[in-house]
Amino acid sequence: MPSILAYQSSEVDWCESNFQHSALVAEFYNTVSNVTFLIIGPLMGSLMHSYIQKRTRYIYCTLAFFVFTGLFSMYFHMTLSFLGQLLDEVSILWLLASGYSIWMPRCHFPAFFRGSRSQFTCMILSGTVLVTFLSLVRPTVNAYALNSIAIHIVYIVRLEYKKTCNKQLRHMIEISVLLWASALISWISDLFFCSFWQRIRFFYLHSIWHVLISITFPYGMVTLALMDATYEMPGQTLKVRYWPRDSWPVGLPYIEIQADDKNC
Numbered sequence: 001m002p003s004i005l006a007y008q009s010s011e012v013d014w015c016e017s018n019f020q021h022s023a024l025v026a027e028f029y030n031t032v033s034n035v036t037f038l039i040i041g042p043l044m045g046s047l048m049h050s051y052i053q054k055r056t057r058y059i060y061c062t063l064a065f066f067v068f069t070g071l072f073s074m075y076f077h078m079t080l081s082f083l084g085q086l087l088d089e090v091s092i093l094w095l096l097a098s099g100y101s102i103w104m105p106r107c108h109f110p111a112f113f114r115g116s117r118s119q120f121t122c123m124i125l126s127g128t129v130l131v132t133f134l135s136l137v138r139p140t141v142n143a144y145a146l147n148s149i150a151i152h153i154v155y156i157v158r159l160e161y162k163k164t165c166n167k168q169l170r171h172m173i174e175i176s177v178l179l180w181a182s183a184l185i186s187w188i189s190d191l192f193f194c195s196f197w198q199r200i201r202f203f204y205l206h207s208i209w210h211v212l213i214s215i216t217f218p219y220g221m222v223t224l225a226l227m228d229a230t231y232e233m234p235g236q237t238l239k240v241r242y243w244p245r246d247s248w249p250v251g252l253p254y255i256e257i258q259a260d261d262k263n264c
């Protein structure tokens with residue numbers, strides 16, 4: 001039985017050909033494309049500083065899980081090891097769990113929590129610990145389960161989209177869902193249509209997924225922060241800004257808390 005650390009001990013192997021550019025790195029482009037996680041995580045922490053101070057410092061945990069996801073994903077694609085696959089999937093699970101605990105609007109909690117975020121967080125944390133152990137049983141289904149959680153997030157966001165007339169929030173939701181859908185299409189195409197992509201020698205769809213999903217994160221975070229502010233920060237005015245410049249045609253969104261306490 002191969003060690004869980006052994007190269008190619010995972011059952012999953014993405015479409016990119018292995019060991020084409022180095023004897024140490026199994027999937028070169030799939031490994032280096034995770035660098036966006038290492039840049040975007042700390043950058044969002046610094047850009048959203050004022051928001052995080054006002055809302056909750058636990059958001060730094062979400063950002064740390066995001067960076068860990070990138071690091072473990074690098075390790076996974078470098079080795080295609082079973083341990084790499086598990087660490088990659090478990091870090092995504094904890095990233096989503098921390099996001100749920102912080103930003104899930106209270107009105108969508110199951111009724112028996114009567115709107116208590118601390119009780120809801122306890123349930124999410126216990127469930128996540130349990131699922132972390134269960135993920136060892138059938139690791140190949142984990143990625144599908146994680147994508148199902150994404151569909152639940154999109155469902156909640158859709159309910160909020162129908163409720164709001166805030167143009168800024170509606171725009172953020174549209175871009176986030178568009179980015180997530182494009183990322184998901186790349187992930188699915190790499191997995192299910194690999195023979196076609198190999199025929200035309202285009203092996204980069206999983207790398208494109210890494211870049212698109214890591215850009216979805218700041219858009220998703222800003223969407224959730226705007227959605228949540230309606231319920232949790234009613235006295236505050238949140239402004240969406242873009243890095244590096246508001247005036248540039250493309251940029252990463254972030255939230256700034258406005259000094260005045262006007263409620264729109």
Ligand SMILES: CCCCCCCC/C=C\CCCCCCCC(=O)N[C@@H](CO)[C@H](O)/C=C/CCCCCCCCCCCCC
Nearest residue numbers: 073099100103104143146147150153157176180213217220
């Ligand atoms: C109210 C809930 C709030 C939760 C907010 C969290 C937003 C999370 C956004 C992005 C998550 C990034 C996850 C990236 C994973 C990268 C590692 C990777 O590629 N792993 C693959 C193997 O290398 C593995 O096969 C991938 C498995 C599927 C991962 C599913 C990720 C779910 C992303 C959820 C995005 C929701 C977007 C909502 C937009 C409004």
Ligand SMILES: [Ca+2]
Nearest residue numbers: 013014015016
């Ligand atoms: Ca491969």
Ligand SMILES: [Zn+2]
Nearest residue numbers: 030073206210
């Ligand atoms: Zn990956």
